[in-house]
Amino acid sequence: MDMKFGSGLERKFCQMEAALTVTDGAVIEGYASLFGKSDQGGDVVQPGAYAASLKAMASAERRVKMLWQHDPSQPIGVWDEVREDERGLFVKGRILTEVEKGREAAALIGAGAIDGLSIGYRTKRAEKDARGQRLLHDLELWEVSLVTFPMLPEARVGAKGDTPETGLMRELAEALEAARRDLAAE
Secondary structure, eight states: OEOOTSOOOOOEOOOOOOOOOOTTEEEEEEEEEEEOOOOOTTTEEOTTTTTHHHHHHHTTTTTOOOTTTEEEEEEEEEEEEEEOOOSEEEEEEEEEESSSHHHHHHHHHHSSSOOEEEEEEEEEEEEEEETSSSEEEEEEEEEEEEEOOOOOOTTTOOOTOHHHHHHHHHHHHHHHHHHHHHHOOO
């Protein structure tokens, strides 16, 4: 489900399939959004949904913000690269370990405790399909956060250095999430 704010800003969580990597303790890269995948709220981001927003930000010489858990008072780094490709919204940036929350985020990602990305955006154009899913065609991207609970169930994040134990924990978490969805559907 999307989280909405009085200003119309929404959040969409995305946990990637071994797509987020951490190197040198602070450089991260991965996908903040996948095209064509339905999230738990029934939303599906369409290819090209970020194009106009990214172009406008580049023209204004602004950057997408890197936040901790969507808290605007806690920027934890910078996204050096934010672009669309055939798979989704790719991001690459640096966690600022000089910032307290940045140090914490790097440690939590490295340990496998944090494995999600989430976008903060405003919907500019969307439509419902025959199944009631919201197809998102044009989004104004504001920020990409590192988060605890992502929203896209098909996707996972894997940090470099994953061990078999963390892989097993991820499988267990996936099984529990599938059971939760089945119970909610009853």
